[in-house]
Amino acid sequence: MKKATLAFALILAGVSTAGLATTRTVTLDVPGMTCPTCPITIKKALQKIDGVGGITANVDKKTVTVTYDDAKTQPTTLTHATADAGYPSTVQH
Incomplete structure (x- = not known):
């Protein structure tokens, strides 16, 4: 019985740590995004980052919304990626 309880506790511990990851969304201000082709470069840079799920760019507002x-x-990894692609960004608050 003790072995079963221990095994169950270990399984729960593994499940609970996996449940700590959360999908979040952040909006980045990208003042250098000035033309319709800019988002293509930015999206390509962000898609290379492990954990990025969705990317939506708005050229008119000069923002990129990223789900990760x-x-x-x-977010710091995301802003570094846009900067490395030639488009410095900051997290919108």
């Missing part, structure tokens, strides 16, 4: 897994990436 916070266990795999963070």
Whole structure:
């Protein structure tokens, strides 16, 4: 009985840590995004990041909204990726 209880506790521990990852959404201000082709470059840079799920660009507002897994990436990684692609960005608050 003790072995079964221990095994069950270990299984629950594994499940609970996996459940800590959360899908989050962040909007980045990208002031250098000025033409209809800019989002293509930005999206390609962001798609290379593990954990990025969805990317929506709005050229008129000069923003990019990114859905990501916070266990795999963070907003600073996203802003570094856009900057490396030639489009510095900041997290919109």
